[in-house]
Amino acid sequence: MSDENSIPKSNGVSRRAVLAGGTALTASLFMPKSLKASDFSTAAVNTTGLAVTDDTVTIGILHSVTGTMAISETGSVQAEKLAIEQINAQGGILGRKIEYIQEDGASDWPTFAEKARKLLVNDKVASVMGCWTSASRKAVLPVFEQHNGFLYYPTFYEGLEQSPNVIYTGQEATQQIIAGLDWVNKTKGAKSFYLLGSDYIWPRTSNKIARKHIENFMEGCEVVGEEYYPLGHTQFNSVINKIRLRKPDVIYAIVVGGSNVAFYKQLKAAGIDMTKEAPLLLTISVTEDEIRGIGGENIEGAYACMKYFQSLDNPNNIDFVKEFKKMWGDDMVIGDVTQAAYLGPWLWKAAVEAAGSFDVDKVRAASPGIELTSAPEGYVKVHENHHLWSKTRVGRAQADGQYEVVFETAELVEPDPFPEGYQ
């Protein structure tokens, strides 16, 4: 897209280099499109007693469909079901149809752990698509590691984790943050930043990375304020006054949940017009899903930095949006996490086919190097560290609730869950 604006990144990688490095990849490329179950005897593809029969394989879906987090997790469930349906329509995995058992985490972290145990121990599912918040992932992690399950986790998150039993299909913090900050500095000339967030691990870790990057790697830039509000906080007039006083070039906002709605409505009511970009607002926490609650007219002009926007103009995405709306209704919107959740079943399919087996150990071994050229976000590839290489994009919010993509990195951004110099 806007190549003149793109930032050459030291840790970027060209697609050619990725292709040359992939070994498992070549296997998946030359795999015939439709495989017959009879070519793969159940005894051979399943040596660990997973729920695999001669014509089906069972996986788990573990998200909150009740409780506070249902707001966010519904989209992920829908995307995963769409992917499963599409895979089945193509003939399934190793000739076997995917069946799923859906469990409700009920926005309660111990419930997530309990349901994860049920899926792995009782149902013997071959893999699980699930979790949304970091808290729920942390709760199920010991269960997955104890019972050697395999989880595809869709949310962009704070990083600092790398489990052999999890594939992280969303971006970790440095992927999402650094490109956006560099962009706003280079193209908008922003020098001063006001960091704002909800008070829990993801916004705090993300802002820590943002602060390190602004202070150590961006010349002449400074952080003029950093502030956290409790989850669910609904009154932002005081911080808006502080922002007025400090006059930053950029408000860097990582507010989540119901607070989001209050924050943007009050920002607008206080006369801060984001379309004038003085100050400019950059967020990493507002996807198209959140805009539905906030109202497009209240956030128009703000910038968001993530890897996927519904408005991305490529054939994969146009198909994906069409199929998603066909299955779930025309009024649906698709946010970053929904797209990442959609990747889960596809990545698993590719890994299983590369491994020629459903065994978790073999799927894990086959996962690094797995690539998807059909991803709605474009091209992704699984890194050794179980995160995805992906491009980072900046979108500008429109009154109709969609983002207009104004920038994307030229290269895939390498996932770096334990960034040196940012701790």
Added chain:
Amino acid sequence: MFADYSMSELGAIFAMQGFAGLILFSVFVLMALGLAIIFGQMGVINMAHGEFMILGAYVTYIVSNIFAAYMPALFSMYFFVAMILAFIASGALGLFVEWAMIRHLYKRPLDTLLATWGLSLILQQLYRSIFGAREVGVSIPDWMMGSLPLTDMIEVPINGIFVMILAVTISVGVWIMMYRSNWGKQVRAINQNRVMADAVGINTAWTDRLTFGIGCGVAGVAGSAFTMIGSTGPTAGQLYIVDTFLVVVFGGAGSLLGTIASAFSISQAQSIMEFFLSGSMAKVLTLLTVVGILMIRPQGLFTLKLRK
């Protein structure tokens, strides 16, 4: 922290900060009035208060959609209709809940706590089933968004003024009902001595029901107004419930004046501390102070003198 700023800038900021405190005060008053009536006058701990508010917010959402679809010319005025309907809807639900549930539990106040908490879960799931798990966006008429620029630096949010006017109106309305109307006299009589009130011919059952209904109705109006400043989702009511109880308990149950005084002191303290400290620290200190004062004065700031 102020060395870098000119006097006029500081003056403007303090003016706006004062105004932010007043808006927070109005929000607290609106949240707490309904609960003050129910908890203060009837002793019912209504954990579903937030859900009654959100019912008001959803009514506003429906009304805004109806106006947008059928009467776009009148859209700028829909909010007033929505608030009246919110009062009626939440009030009616309140009457029903009192009849179906609360009246059986008057002698068991701790059970009402559990029962209303259960009710709040039921209502949340009901909203989720009807309106979906995602938050809905309520479009607000243009004239209610935006701000009035008083000077170059000072801008006053219009929805803040609206909330303030509404808070004053409802407070005055509740005061008139409680202290100048027949119904108010009966409510206070029952509060002071239920048996005697019954004996002199007051229909205590009906008065209770009406009190609960009116308390819920006021909550509905508050919820309707909060669509301007907050989110409308199945669990959004939970965002308000802690602050609401804090204000009512700190003010002293049973005293409307206490509720208003406590809303004022908590909002000002919080808003000033938010400005000088970080948001989370301000909240912690506010809660600590309130807990400290309640330890010294468990009955709250203001109390009614009662013969028991």
